[in-house]
Amino acid sequence: MARVLSLFRPQPFLALVGRRKPTLCKMSMDSRARKVFVAAVEAVQPDTVVRQSIERKEDSVIINGQKFTLKHNLHLVGFGKAVLGMAAEAERIVGDHLVNGVISVPHGIQQTLKQHGKDHLLLKENSHIKVMEGAKHNLPDSDAQKAAEGIKQLASELTEKDLLLVLISGGGSALLPAPIPPISLQEKLDVTRKLAAAGATIQELNTVRRALSFLKGGGLAHYAHPAQVVALILSDVIGDPLDLIASGPTVRSEVWPEEVLSILEQYKLLNSLPASVKDVLGRPSPRWKENKDEIEKAENVLNAVIGSNSVALKCAGRRARELGFRPVVLSPGVCGDVRSVSRLYGLLARFACCQEEPPPEIAAEVLRLGPEVGVESWDLCRTMQVLDEGRTEGWGATCLLAGGEPTVELTGKGQGGRNQELALRVGLELRGLQLPPNGPVFLSGGTDGQDGPTEAAGAITDGGLYEEAQAQGLDINNFLTNNDSYSFFSHLSAGQHLLVPGLTCTNVMDVHMLLIPPIPINIR
Template sequence: MPGPRLKPFVEEVFREALSAVDPERSVRASLRLEGDILWVRGVPYRLLENSRLVLLAVGKAALGMAAGALARLGARVDRCVVVPKAEGIQSREFPGCRVIPGAHPIPDERSVEAGKALLKAVRGLTPDDLVLVLLSGGGSALAEVPRSPATLGDIVETTERLLRAGADIWLLNSVRRRLSALKGGRLAEAAAPARVVNLILSDVLGNPLSVIASGPTVPPEHIVTDLPRVLQHMGVWDELPERVRSLLVAPETTPQRFDNVLQSVVLADAAALVRAATEACRRRGLPAVTCGARFTGEAREFGRFWATLARSVREEHQPWIPPIAIVAGGELTVTVRGSGRGGRNTEMALAAAVALEGSERITVASLASDGDDGRSGAAGAVVDTVTTAVLRDRGIDPLRALHENDSATALAAADALVVTGLTGTNVNDLYLAIVE
């Protein structure tokens, strides 16, 4: 069954863009060990003969980041804990490392085991020791230690309710930080007085360090204030467990000293992904422009906007402009109302397909850089101006599919899904509009 005509082209561009934000290469390029000096992005750290070097990698890109660090540091690493997503575990060796796959997006007992292992790895260190922390998106769920009186069950229930209500990552991690003995700088506090250096692959727009993986080794920021009021406005406050509400109304206690956190470097982010995709289009002879890398909002609303933008370019400027690609990045949310199968990217794409009806020669793509778009089983989808006609020919009502949050099921019938498997990186989502 043929899918959208330009789907192979989009998949090529996507693969090339992903290679530009490869976690293993990014970390390897950032580290250099020369004698007793570890260079991190040009900053030297002396390692004495008795200095311990602790390597911690947490997040969806943990495997690649850890591989990059071990390629540079090898046997010099004294302790190593790697916490990837369980479904992404690969048959690769990490000598001397404890690999503990966690759960995502909802933490489970494996996540708690991983969180406790991270805290154990930084116990008993001295000012001569160095903790190299490799953080990437997904770390908030993959590693967790509940803060008393909250339990793992409380955190699971809270996370599920917030996700279903369409909470963005800023709100979600502001809540999770209050429920955790690991997040909000508490891992850095546990490592003190050892030196802490962070290398980060950002999955949060704007790269706020305190939000990425809920900031276990950076100072917390009060980005979302008055959490009870915000959650009441969303209609979920009364549904949260009592122990959770007690922690959210209490004054927040956070570590007061971070003088042992010496460096935090963002290696790649959504902007890097967008730049790489733009260049990939140009190398293939398609002029391309960037349109920002911080788009947020409801997926179906953004899909309509993105399609309208593409239609405007075509209808108002043709035939005076050549074919062009519009490239952007961001991370959308879905307010779940139905019981269908989908994710933010497939929902965006299906909404765009509906909005493209009546136009011609426009292709839209919405793709998750980690290859994991919610419950869709895909990275996202590519649609064009005939996608909805294809769906109706197959007995599928695209508007009903949107209403039921069943975008992935519908788009699979049009061979519009892009299935990559887990990519090993995580820097938000890529949006393309190709106007011919």
């Protein structure tokens, strides 16, 4: 591996001109980590991403380089947790041409936004957009089904003169339930709930949802035909796959019953499948009768991802630079078990903090872990190169950023979330890396501000975590065995390690951050 890295290593010009003295920043590593996280979340605020994606020019708009003429022909639908704020901004930009609209948003969201003083994310008082709240606890219910019917109705009435703006964000699947008869809402809910509980991935879950729904998998675009459809999408899925985010209502996708049945079989759900679901899966595809013209005119649909984990990481990197760090983005697609993910960050920290040439075993182990955690070898090598330069050439402090959605195998009954559990595990990995005056710091936070069923988004840890816990009589391993990371951090130092940003109004999965301090010259 040392050989692999040396291929990428540029000439150590700083070594020739003398080491640059790292800029000392008075702010603690902890507070700088929090500021970088805030920047990541701000970059993907629903109003911000819509504002950046719609350019208004007199009676037309330009989206993704395409021009659409406005002639009081604009209709708007939306579904997802961040959609209210997206709609409020769209209304500000193109409201004068808006005929009507329906959005399906989480139960209680208007009240919550008002309470938090987020009035800029609410619609105007006399808005043409009807707000329908539903899907309590992120589960499809009859309120969400009524909203889905309203959206289907609106789309079905459009003509070729119309423009339909579709706003989509995470949580959209539960907010747009339209089960194909004879499947009932309850039956569909049972199937998806059992799949989720059995550990199905979002890819598997939404492949099944698409097969059982009228509106998912391109159904909404079908009902809107022949109108022009423009979908603005805030992605909460790794890789930003258009057909899977909120189950892709504007992305025509074929349903293969064999694929759906094999997913159900894999999670041992075939025997308990309701007759209605078997009936629908036994029907020939497609689910609706498409005409030739519709198939040929797929260009009537524009799908644009306007916010994602990558966007959040890019802005976080910019903020990190302002705060005195050299940023490096590892990947926006970190997944896999939190144990492997924590091991990876522990190894990268060790690699960065070596006082001499890092032993080749570290890089080899990093590369071995890559496929388990969804990170390409190329990205690992590129990142290690930056860390190596930071170490050898006096670049000062480094901020490693990554994002994604790791998983936790739940064995205990405690309170926690994947971000807090990851931060706890990385804290243990960093043990012994307390370089003077600060050691590396790790932050993991959910951009939606809520990690699992807790009020925290995540936590911040460092190499002193184990000793700190011991001094306060907290047995880390007990908390870990019981998946009780939230209780652990709540007790530890009066909750100081918790990251509690409150309601963020957005969701582009999680942000991970490893802050490496400048390695003091006297110990190099």
